[in-house]
Amino acid sequence: MESITYNLLRGQSSDQYYQDISTFTDYTIQLLAGFQGVIKSFRDLSGQRGTEDSDLEYGLELLTIGILWQVYGPFACREADSSFPQQEKLHFRVQFQSSNLKQLLKWLLGTGEFTETTKRLQAWAAFLSAQAAVFQERILKEVSEVAARFTTQGKLALGVYTKNVASFLEVHLPAHLGKEDYVFCGRREEEYHLNMVGAEIMNRAFxxxxxxxxxxxxxxxxxxxxxxxxxxxxxxxxxxxxxxxxxxxxxxxxxxxxxxxxxxxxxxxxxxxxxxxxxxxxxxxxxxxxxxxxxxxxxxxxxxxxxxxxxxxxxxxxxxxxxxxxxxxxxxxxxxxxxxxxxxxx
Ligand code: SF4
Known part of the structure; x- marks a missing residue:
């Protein structure tokens, strides 16, 4: 069977994937437990949204911020050119601060691929921008570190299911340049892993x-x-x-x-x-x-x-x-x- 980007089959079945994703989700939940303090502050200050969602969902949102910043942040925060050359190596760094988070969310919204995700993450951007600079810096540093660990460990735990993503991006994505689905097809490996774990977390939460x-x-x-x-x-x-x-x-x-x-x-x-x-x-x-x-x-x-x-x-x-x-x-x-x-x- 031809595999394009991801493939959950090991042999004839995807049964092993469901064991692996469960194990890696347990690991991710432990990783997200470090966010309990900031989630409590967010809950205290966020009115209605403070009561209707679980800590697991909030942790997933913070992880999503970290991964999306890692993948798109520098592109989104370049002033003159908001195009997205997927394969370009990043030779520049943009500081991760709440004003840049807002710019990232605006850019993501503009792609049309992250409408609901952006809506949820906007509450975090508003919460962070109301905090002292030193607190913002600490939280965003923690979010970046957790995203980096998730990326490394995700590759080890789930990379076997996404091993064609890199070659798809290199060989086939350029043909999508200028097309509506360029961002949709251009997802990086860590985004696949984020969605896999996100789906498992949602399944447990709901x-x-x-x-x-x-x-x-x-x-x-x-x-x-x-x-x-x-x-x-x-x-x-x-x-x-x-x-x-x-x-x-x-x-x-x-x-x-x-x-x-x-x-x-x-x-x-x-x-x-x-x-x-x-x-x-x-x-x-x-x-x-x-x-x-x-x-x-x-x-x-x-x-x-x-x-x-x-x-x-x-x-x-x-x-x-x-x-x-x-x-x-x-x-x-x-x-x-x-x-x-x-x-x-x-
Ligand atoms: S079983 Fe149904 S969906 Fe499948 S090929 Fe036949 S009509 Fe189409």
Whole structure:
């Protein structure tokens, strides 16, 4: 099987990945425990947001700040040129301070890829800018150090699943220059690891509210189907698709059959941008726990989008990426049905 950037399979299955991500998430949670003091101060000063989220989520946000600063900070804070030459070596340094954090968030928002992430991180930028300079400096230094350790240890623990990312960036990303998906396809290896751990942290944080939901739905991307030329899928109303079960081996068919047996709805999503899209997403999924099956790089953004809409969400990453819209070829993707069943508690 051709692997484009990441691939969770070891041999025929991704079972080992789920053990590895669980272990590395435990390590990351220990790393984030050092943020307890600043999280308490943030909670005390942040009004409503101080009570509705767990320390785990806040720790994940601080880690996200550190990783995004590491990857994009210097580009975002260059005054004259905000273009993003992914492969350029950074020969300049920009001091990580709260005014630069605000500039980073503005730049990320402008890419269109980090809308929900940015919304959450803006509260941290506001909190930090209200603090004394010495406190800001200390916290941002700690955030940078934690991000650096996460990057090093993530490479050791999860690098086996993302070993094609660097060559994709070098060989194929230049062809995306000037295209809408340049930032989407240009994610660095540590961003893949951040999304993997972020999805696991969210799964743990939101598990109880998900399991308590009256109804369950699984959102699956259209790239899970068998090659388009053979697929008999029909569009039954605008944007809604019906699998006709033409192939027993097709992952869409397997998830659909599981949904019929175990009473959950299956929604086929034609494009990633349509996940929780539209003003009525919150009412469509009212009282519904939703499992999002998606490409690794979209997990964090979509998880926070669901959280903002009040939807109890869980994530299952695709075993590998493959849709033709973004990657250099179109291949049918897959998911770990054992993990999906575990998440759904069936
Ligand atoms: S089983 Fe469903 S999704 Fe898969 S190829 Fe057939 S119609 Fe398409």
């Amino acid at each position: 598990q109880s509210s998900f399991l308590l939901s009256k109804r369950k739905a699984v959102l699956i991307p259209i790239c899970l189907r068998q090659p388009k030329t053979n697929c008999q899928m029909q569009e039954c109303s605008q944007g809604e698709y019906h699998c006709r079960g033409c192939s027993e081996a097709c992952p869409v068919n397997k998830v659909t059959s599981l949904g019929e047996e175990d009473n959950f709805q299956v929604v086929i999503i034609p494009h990633e941008s349509m996940v929780f899209a539209g003003n009525n997403a919150a009412s469509v999924f009212q009282n519904t726990g939703v499992v999002g099956v998606a490409c690794v790089t979209t997990l964090l953004e979509n998880g926070w989008k669901a959280k903002a809409l009040g939807i109890p969400v869980q994530c299952v990453p695709l075993d590998y990426s493959g849709c033709k819209s973004h990657w250099h070829s179109g291949i049918s993707t897959n998911l770990n049905l054992k993990e999906l069943s575990r998440i759904l508690d069936i």
